[in-house]
Amino acid sequence: MSVPRPQHAPLAQFEVEGDCLQIGGMPLTRLAERVGRTPFYAYDRAKLTERVELLRRHLPPEIHLHYAMKANPMPAVVQHMATLVDGIDIASGGEQRVALDTPMAPHLVSFAGPGKSDTDLSCAIAAGVVLNMESEAEMERIAVIGRRLSIKPRVAVRVNPDFELKSSGMKMGGGPKQFGVDAERVPAMLERIRALELDFQGFHIYSGSQNLKAASIQDAHEKTFALAIRLAAHWPGPLRTLNIGGGFGIPYFPGEERLDLAAVGENLKRILPDVRRDLPDTEIVIELGRYLVAEAGIYVSRVIERKESRGQVYLVTDGGLHHHLAASGNFGQVIRKNYPVAIGNRMNADERETVSVVGPLCTPLDLLADQMSLAKAEVGDLVVVFQSGAYGLSASPVAFLSHPVALEVLV
Structure with missing residues (x-):
C-alpha cells in the first residue's frame, strides 16, 4: 500500500546518511549496538550547545x-548544561544533589516547588541554595x-501573578494555584x-509553559516586569534577582x-x-527546561513483532x-496526538504503510503512534520518537509491570 510521506519539521533536525538517522555524528544502528540493548534515550550534546547559543x-x-x-x-545532561548556562533551577532534594555535583556555584542554584520537606529545606540552607518560597508557612x-543551623537562608518569593500566560500548554499562574x-x-x-x-534575593514569577506564540510571551514579560516593579x-533595598x-x-x-525567538528577544531589548x-x-533571569533540551533527544525502541488485526497493522x-508517558498522550494531552515518529534505519525508504506502534504493556494506553504513515518496518527495525529530550524517562511510570528501565546516553 502506498502512503503519502508526511512532512514534519522535527525529523529534519537530525542528519540522515543513506537510510539511517545520525545522532551525535553516529549512525543510529551503530549507536544501538554500542548501547547494547533497547529501549534507550539518546541526547545529542552538540544540539544542546546549539540551543543555548541560539538563545x-x-x-x-x-x-x-x-x-x-x-x-x-540525567546527570550527564545536567553536567553539560552547567557549563553553558548561568544557573540551575531544581525541584527536589534529589535534583539538588545532581546540581551540586556540577561546577555550578550553590548560590546560582534555586529550589522551587510546593511541599518541600524539612530535610529538603535543611540541605538547601546548609548548601547555600536559594529557596523559592511557595507560601508563608514555608x-x-x-x-x-x-536559626537552628545558625545560617541566614537565601530566599526568594515565588509569586502567583494576577495574570496567566495566554495560549500556554500548562498554566502555572493566575487564579488559585498551589x-x-x-x-x-x-x-x-x-x-x-x-x-x-532572611537573606532576601528577589522574586520568581512564572505564569505558564509550552507556549509557541511570541505575542503571548511578550505580553507576559511586560506584565511580569510591571508586577515585579x-x-x-x-522592599527597602535593591531587588537582587528577578526570575x-x-x-x-x-x-x-x-x-x-x-516560536519566533527573535521577536521575543527584540521585545525584551525594547x-x-x-x-x-x-x-x-x-x-534578570529566564528559566528554561523543555526549550533547551527537548529537541536534542530521541527515544529508541525495537520492533519485536508485526501483527495484523482486522486489517490494521501493529508494530509491537x-x-x-x-x-515515554508523554508520547503515549497520557502526560497532559486533552486530545491525543502523535509525536513525530520514524523508522530510524529506514529514513528514506519509499515503501510506506499506515501502522500503529504499541509497546509490551497490558493496556490499550500503551501507544506510541496511532495510525501513522511510516516506512514499512520489519522485526528488528528501530522506532524513533523525536522531541524526546524533555519530560521523558523521569516523567514516566517506569515501575509499571516491572519491565527493564530504558537506558540513557549523551552522545
Missing part, C-alpha cells in the same frame, strides 16, 4: 539563562531551620521576611509553528531600558508508555 544570539546579553533541570535530570519553617504566593499577599510577606532577617516598592520564568515552547505536532530605571541593579516494540 544567546537572540536574547539581550544582560539576561541570565538558567536550566530547569526537571525537564531532564517561610516560617525556613526561618526556624536557619504554586507561589498570591501577588496581593506578597507585600505583607516581605515585611515578615525583614522581621525574620510594583512589589519591589515594598521571569520561561514558557518557551517547541513544536510537537503537525501544523505547529516554531522594554529593558524602562525596567532598568526601576530595577537598576537587578539580575520493546518500549512504551512506561518509558
Whole structure:
C-alpha cells in the first residue's frame, strides 16, 4: 500500500546518511549496538550547545539563562548544561544533589516547588541554595531551620501573578494555584521576611509553559516586569534577582509553528531600558527546561513483532508508555496526538504503510503512534520518537509491570 510521506519539521533536525538517522555524528544502528540493548534515550550534546547559543544570539546579553533541570535530570545532561548556562533551577532534594555535583556555584542554584520537606529545606540552607518560597508557612519553617543551623537562608518569593500566560500548554499562574504566593499577599510577606532577617534575593514569577506564540510571551514579560516593579516598592533595598520564568515552547505536532525567538528577544531589548530605571541593579533571569533540551533527544525502541488485526497493522516494540508517558498522550494531552515518529534505519525508504506502534504493556494506553504513515518496518527495525529530550524517562511510570528501565546516553 502506498502512503503519502508526511512532512514534519522535527525529523529534519537530525542528519540522515543513506537510510539511517545520525545522532551525535553516529549512525543510529551503530549507536544501538554500542548501547547494547533497547529501549534507550539518546541526547545529542552538540544540539544542546546549539540551543543555548541560539538563545544567546537572540536574547539581550544582560539576561541570565538558567536550566530547569526537571525537564531532564540525567546527570550527564545536567553536567553539560552547567557549563553553558548561568544557573540551575531544581525541584527536589534529589535534583539538588545532581546540581551540586556540577561546577555550578550553590548560590546560582534555586529550589522551587510546593511541599518541600524539612530535610529538603535543611540541605538547601546548609548548601547555600536559594529557596523559592511557595507560601508563608514555608517561610516560617525556613526561618526556624536557619536559626537552628545558625545560617541566614537565601530566599526568594515565588509569586502567583494576577495574570496567566495566554495560549500556554500548562498554566502555572493566575487564579488559585498551589504554586507561589498570591501577588496581593506578597507585600505583607516581605515585611515578615525583614522581621525574620532572611537573606532576601528577589522574586520568581512564572505564569505558564509550552507556549509557541511570541505575542503571548511578550505580553507576559511586560506584565511580569510591571508586577515585579510594583512589589519591589515594598522592599527597602535593591531587588537582587528577578526570575521571569520561561514558557518557551517547541513544536510537537503537525501544523505547529516554531516560536519566533527573535521577536521575543527584540521585545525584551525594547522594554529593558524602562525596567532598568526601576530595577537598576537587578539580575534578570529566564528559566528554561523543555526549550533547551527537548529537541536534542530521541527515544529508541525495537520492533519485536508485526501483527495484523482486522486489517490494521501493529508494530509491537520493546518500549512504551512506561518509558515515554508523554508520547503515549497520557502526560497532559486533552486530545491525543502523535509525536513525530520514524523508522530510524529506514529514513528514506519509499515503501510506506499506515501502522500503529504499541509497546509490551497490558493496556490499550500503551501507544506510541496511532495510525501513522511510516516506512514499512520489519522485526528488528528501530522506532524513533523525536522531541524526546524533555519530560521523558523521569516523567514516566517506569515501575509499571516491572519491565527493564530504558537506558540513557549523551552522545
